[in-house]
Amino acid sequence: MSDDQKPPPGLDEKLSYHTSGGLEVEWLPPLPIKYYTVAHIVQNDKILLGYKKRGFGQGKYNGFGGKVEPNESSLQAAIRELEEEAGIKAPLKHIGVLLFIVNGADKTFHIDIYYAEEFEGTITESDEMKPEWFSLSTNDKDGLPPVPWDKMWDTDHCWIPLLREGKPFRGRADFDKGESGVFIPRRWWYGLLDE
Numbered sequence: 001m002s003d004d005q006k007p008p009p010g011l012d013e014k015l016s017y018h019t020s021g022g023l024e025v026e027w028l029p030p031l032p033i034k035y036y037t038v039a040h041i042v043q044n045d046k047i048l049l050g051y052k053k054r055g056f057g058q059g060k061y062n063g064f065g066g067k068v069e070p071n072e073s074s075l076q077a078a079i080r081e082l083e084e085e086a087g088i089k090a091p092l093k094h095i096g097v098l099l100f101i102v103n104g105a106d107k108t109f110h111i112d113i114y115y116a117e118e119f120e121g122t123i124t125e126s127d128e129m130k131p132e133w134f135s136l137s138t139n140d141k142d143g144l145p146p147v148p149w150d151k152m153w154d155t156d157h158c159w160i161p162l163l164r165e166g167k168p169f170r171g172r173a174d175f176d177k178g179e180s181g182v183f184i185p186r187r188w189w190y191g192l193l194d195e
């Protein structure tokens with residue numbers, strides 16, 4: 001197996017190489033893990049994302065999620081955050097894990113990634129997120145805008161398409177933080193979970 005195909009430190013399951021980048025730099029050293037969630041509604045060719053109005057990742061589009069609180073499971077946190085941030089309930093399925101490390105930070109984000117094809121309730125803007133539908137297709141027939149990759153976390157394009165295909169994955173993305181506070185991808189690796 002060539003170096004680029006080898007899973008990075010922290011990903012211990014049996015994985016088949018999917019994509020990677022930034023191979024010329026070393027992985028960042030391990031840091032204590034904090035647990036987070038992010039959840040998406042995916043219906044055929046469309047995906048519900050939220051514009052983050054405040055806090056970490058402000059100004060980016062992302063799924064709905066946040067910290068796993070003490071005394072709740074990751075799934076409970078994902079369901080709670082989806083309801084708090086978008087006003088809806090959904091039968092979320094776990095599909096991925098992303099380890100996210102920022103150079104100079106004090107923790108590794110362990111992000112459990114969930115998706116659902118259905119939801120209940122009325123999609124509602126919250127003080128944290130403005131929900132919007134986007135098209136995952138290059139040939140959209142509903143008049144939806146395309147997924148705004150340039151306003152999302154770098155490397156999201158590596159795994160968002162896997163949600164539509166229902167393919168479980170694991171990944172790691174190390175970032176540097178530029179002087180202006182911009183997050184710059186440093187090294188990343190994504191693999192498909194062997195079933």
Ligand SMILES: COc1nc(N)nc2c1ncn2[C@H]1C[C@H](O)[C@@H](COP(=O)(O)OP(=O)(O)OP(=O)(O)O)O1
Nearest residue numbers: 036037038055056057064065066067100153156173
């Ligand atoms: C590449 O890195 C990331 N990609 C994606 N797609 N999402 C990421 C990445 N790094 C962090 N996130 C997500 C994980 C969480 O959903 C949020 C961060 O959580 P937040 O700080 O908003 O947590 P809350 O509990 O909602 O915060 P409050 O205390 O403000 O309520 O970003």
